[in-house]
Amino acid sequence: MGGERVLRHHLADRLYHWTMAAALLTCLFTAFLPILGWKFAWVTAHWLAGIVLTAAVLFHIVRAVVWQDFFAMVPGPRDLHASWRFVTRALGRRGAPPQRDAKYSLLQKLFHWLVAATVLAIVASGLLMLAKIDTPFWRRNPYWLADAQWGMVYAIHGLCAMAMITLIMAHVYFAVRPEKLWMTRSMFRGWISREDYLRHHDPQRWPEPDAGLKGSR
Amino acid sequence: MPLFRYATSVYGQSVLVGASWDLIWWFVGAGAAFIVVHAAVKAVAGSRADVSER
Numbered sequence: 486m487g488g489e490r491v492l493r494h495h496l497a498d499r500l501y502h503w504t505m506a507a508a509l510l511t512c513l514f515t516a517f518l519p520i521l522g523w524k525f526a527w528v529t530a531h532w533l534a535g536i537v538l539t540a541a542v543l544f545h546i547v548r549a550v551v552w553q554d555f556f557a558m559v560p561g562p563r564d565l566h567a568s569w570r571f572v573t574r575a576l577g578r579r580g581a582p583p584q585r586d587a588k589y590s591l592l593q594k595l596f597h598w599l600v601a602a603t604v605l606a607i608v609a610s611g612l613l614m615l616a617k618i619d620t621p622f623w624r625r626n627p628y629w630l631a632d633a634q635w636g637m638v639y640a641i642h643g644l645c646a647m648a649m650i651t652l653i654m655a656h657v658y659f660a661v662r663p664e665k666l667w668m669t670r671s672m673f674r675g676w677i678s679r680e681d682y683l684r685h686h687d688p689q690r691w692p693e694p695d696a697g698l699k700g701s702r
Numbered sequence: 703m704p705l706f707r708y709a710t711s712v713y714g715q716s717v718l719v720g721a722s723w724d725l726i727w728w729f730v731g732a733g734a735a736f737i738v739v740h741a742a743v744k745a746v747a748g749s750r751a752d753v754s755e756r
Contacts, residue, residue, distance in 0.1 A: 517726065520723050520726070521726075575747070632711060632717045633717055633718055635719075636706075636717055636718030636719050636720060637718065639718075639719060639720035639721070640706055640718060640720050640721045642720075642721075643720050643721030643723070644721045644725070647721065647725055647726055647729040648729060650726070650729050650730055650733060651729045651730070651732050651733040651736070652733075653733075654730070654733030654734070654736075654737065655733060655736055655737070658736075658737045658740070658741075662744075
């Protein structure tokens with residue numbers, strides 16, 4: 486994709502993002518609305534959405550490890566250096582301006598790993614909890630774990646699900662902030678403008694996807 | 703505020719059954735507080751930048 490557009494998110498990654506969003510929101514609504522007083526048959530929708538979420542997460546892990554640049558999401562010394570420059574200038578001290586980011590900024594990387602840890606804990610505990618319900622595919626077997634162990638699984642599932650509410654609020658807030666809309670649009674249409682690419686990103690650290698350059702992170 | 707929910711087993715023992723759902727509003731509040739503080743900081747920083755550019 487040459488010219489005025491620079492590819493930021495492949496179609497597969499956008500489909501993953503929105504599938505995960507739909508599955509996660511379905512899980513959260515079917516979990517918390519009944520707790521808040523909206524009574525309906527929520528169990529089937531909840532575990533089906535959980536299965537979709539699990540499949541989406543597995544797809545993303547395989548894709549990130551095999552086909553994508555996994556280390557693009559790993560914080561490195563340059564991220565810390567750029568963040569240090571940003572903080573010192575924000576505090577009013579003189580110094581060089583922060584370097585432009587690679588594909589993702591340090592805060593985006595840290596947020597990603599925080600969400601990843603939370604979602605993985607939700608998925609792992611949720612898969613265990615499937616043993617407690619009857620479905621067309623399996624019979625319930627609540628004797629896999631002792632009562633206290635089931636309590637731990639339920640506590641982890643519940644705490645991480647509630648933490649996910651906070652994380653989603655922050656994610657949506659940043660997505661709709663005016664100065665971030667150029668990035669948000671790319672999760673719909675896949676690309677950013679060349680102007681935004683050069684303004685926000687260091688081409689040496691995130692080479693234009695079709696340019697065939699090899700850059701450092 | 704309790705962090706966890708407990709039930710009494712058939713043996714009369716207290717058994718953990720999950721997280722307390724009262725915490726939902728703390729997590730919602732934490733998200734709202736983060737948004738308000740961040741928006742306020744950005745607004746103040748933006749107005750200072752405007753002044754320094756004049």
